[in-house]
Amino acid sequence: MARHVYGVTSAATRLPEVLRGRREAPVRLVAHDDLAAVVSDVDTDARIRRDDLLAHARVLESLVEDATVLPMRFGVIVETDEEVAHNILEPGNSRLTALLHSFNGFVQLTVKAHHDQDQALKHLLRERSDLRVLRDQTGKGPAFYPAQLRLGEAVAAGLEALVSSDAAMLQDQLTGVAERMVLGDISGQNQVLNAALLVQRAARSRTDEAIARLSRTLPDRLRLRYIGPQPPYSFVDGELAGEPVWA
């Protein structure tokens, strides 16, 4: 049995009475000086399932309700508690302590936006007479194939532009809601925005209100998802900028 490492927190952190990690294994702390790693036992031979990935996220999410936690990327497995203490917490002590300090009291909230495709298409057609003209030139049958392609290509380009302008509008609206904001990759069709917000735990209800207000004022084509609280995944990454904590 090895240890799956979820993240690093202060040694003073109190875990919830019952906290289960990957494969329902109890989550515990391995402390060294002022730091503690959040771990659970894991069978290294076990292949990764989707609930392993979810368990990693859920353990961290339940901890950040009350504590500051630096999230580990999924997949860090260490053989023994001693190794956790001496190969991770000890050499990384000053860096980890500094990071914990800088994120003290903060959580990440993620806002994702995507387009309702039909609504987005309707919007495009209403706004763009050139697309309506292209549409009128199409019809059924192979003879209209080139016209269909022309229309489809123009629509695809139009949607892309709409994604950009809606993303810019959302970014604008979200500015000021959070202490910091970083934009992640948008993945897949219809995705418009993937914004990570760094928010003081104490300011969460204010953020909730701001997002609720935003969601009520958006045009029909835009759908929001509001996820969290999470550990500061997107910000830890930025802090480190590829630099290892462990020299």
Add this chain to the structure above:
Amino acid sequence: MTVAQRSQNRYLERPAPSSLADVLDVILDKGLVIDIYVRVSLVGIELLTIDARIVIASIDTYLRFAEAVNRLDLTENSEGLPELMEDITRNGAKRKTEGALEAVKDRVTEVFSRDDEDEDEDDYQDEGRPGRTGRRQPEPARKSTSRRRRESEPE
């Protein structure tokens, strides 16, 4: 009925816990990492996320857009038009609004559920299997787990 029409955004009073599609990018791409301790086959998982990110810009996509646009009725503003409903059914999407997210999630589910089945299988009967690198013989026609089970039993 304005409330119902806004149902997609209505639940945003509080943030919700993440789904796998929501966290896949962050838990695999972000956070602290110690290379020497990374023990899972991240190669496969990274491929998976990249795969999920691919936006297909192809002739098929163009034709699909053209078709969708041709069906839109601009004179009618309300949602839930019969032809839109028809559209959804025809495209086989559970909910048109969640299309992209569902697609990502579905793919993830698909890939990982294969392992789930394997794992259950292993738990029950495969004590002495080789380590996690020991993927079984390549099996033809990975159609269903039950078939694969049957196929691998004679070994």
